[in-house]
Amino acid sequence: MNAAQLTAPAPDPLLYLDGVSVVFDGFKALNALSLIIDPGELRAIIGPNGAGKTTMMDVITGKTRPTEGVVRFRDHDLTKLDEASIANLGIGRKFQKPTMFDKLTVFENLELALKAPRGPLACLRWVLGGGDRARIEQTLEEVGLASRAHDLAGVLSHGQRQWLEIGMLLMQDPELLLVDEPVAGMTDQETEHTAALLVRIAGRRSVVVVEHDLEFVRALGSKVTVLCEGSMLSEGSIDHVQNDPRVIEVYLGR
Numbered sequence: 391m392n393a394a395q396l397t398a399p400a401p402d403p404l405l406y407l408d409g410v411s412v413v414f415d416g417f418k419a420l421n422a423l424s425l426i427i428d429p430g431e432l433r434a435i436i437g438p439n440g441a442g443k444t445t446m447m448d449v450i451t452g453k454t455r456p457t458e459g460v461v462r463f464r465d466h467d468l469t470k471l472d473e474a475s476i477a478n479l480g481i482g483r484k485f486q487k488p489t490m491f492d493k494l495t496v497f498e499n500l501e502l503a504l505k506a507p508r509g510p511l512a513c514l515r516w517v518l519g520g521g522d523r524a525r526i527e528q529t530l531e532e533v534g535l536a537s538r539a540h541d542l543a544g545v546l547s548h549g550q551r552q553w554l555e556i557g558m559l560l561m562q563d564p565e566l567l568l569v570d571e572p573v574a575g576m577t578d579q580e581t582e583h584t585a586a587l588l589v590r591i592a593g594r595r596s597v598v599v600v601e602h603d604l605e606f607v608r609a610l611g612s613k614v615t616v617l618c619e620g621s622m623l624s625e626g627s628i629d630h631v632q633n634d635p636r637v638i639e640v641y642l643g644r
């Protein structure tokens with residue numbers, strides 16, 4: 391490492407949470423949570439049930455307003471924006487249950503996802519251009535569904551449906567993708583494919599993954615944040631957090 395690299399400033403964070411609390415009827419679902427996600431970073435979030443993982447995602451996407459704290463995406467104050475405005479800034483969220491049109495093909499679902507932000511009128515007049523077709527084909531490759539492009543979404547396996555939904559989110563070109571328990575119910579092979587997929591798509595965008603499956607988290611090879619009782623309990627490599635006595639006590643040791 392040379393002197394210039396040693397003194398190089400850290401990149402401006404893409405997502406910045408500081409002192410974020412959410413109180414539901416006197417109960418602190420988030421308790422002074424701080425979290426920084428860099429551009430292009432892949433981050434895994436783990437923690438026991440009720441730790442506040444979903445509430446954290448809800449705060450980032452504007453579904454839940456924090457009681458206090460700072461939530462910034464680039465230079466935007468997310469606490470002042472509604473869900474639609476936050477999505478338009480480039481934050482995509484994948485929920486556990488995929489939402490797609492079963493009677494359309496994989497390609498058509500991606501095509502529709504590409505049109506979605508253009509509004510209904512634009513959709514009616516919309517003709518698939520060469521550039522758009524190339525983007526759909528690139529996304530099919532990225533999520534590993536190129537060979538299924540012309541199959542109906544309804545006949546896909548559970549894992550393939552999850553990948554199609556990730557592909558549909560990619561069509562909106564998000565800068566930050568939030569992914570909620572992507573491998574629940576997947577076979578081991580599908581789980582491996584999903585880890586490789588998320589590693590592949592991070593870099594060009596940031597990806598935050600909430601997951602309980604620690605073998606999958608290990609396969610991501612990313613920094614891991616452990617939440618507990620609404621706060622950050624530990625952060626570091628999977629080996630670091632798995633050997634942290636506090637994490638073993640509240641999460642892993644049970």
Ligand SMILES: Nc1ncnc2c1ncn2[C@@H]1O[C@H](COP(=O)(O)OP(=O)(O)OP(=O)(O)O)[C@@H](O)[C@H]1O
Nearest residue numbers: 414415418419437438439440441442443444445446
């Ligand atoms: N709308 C709400 N009203 C009241 N309490 C809530 C609400 N949403 C969440 N909570 C509580 O806040 C705490 C954090 O919940 P959250 O769903 O964020 O945890 P989690 O880490 O995602 O858990 P899991 O792994 O089980 O999904 C829980 O105790 C939950 O019961």
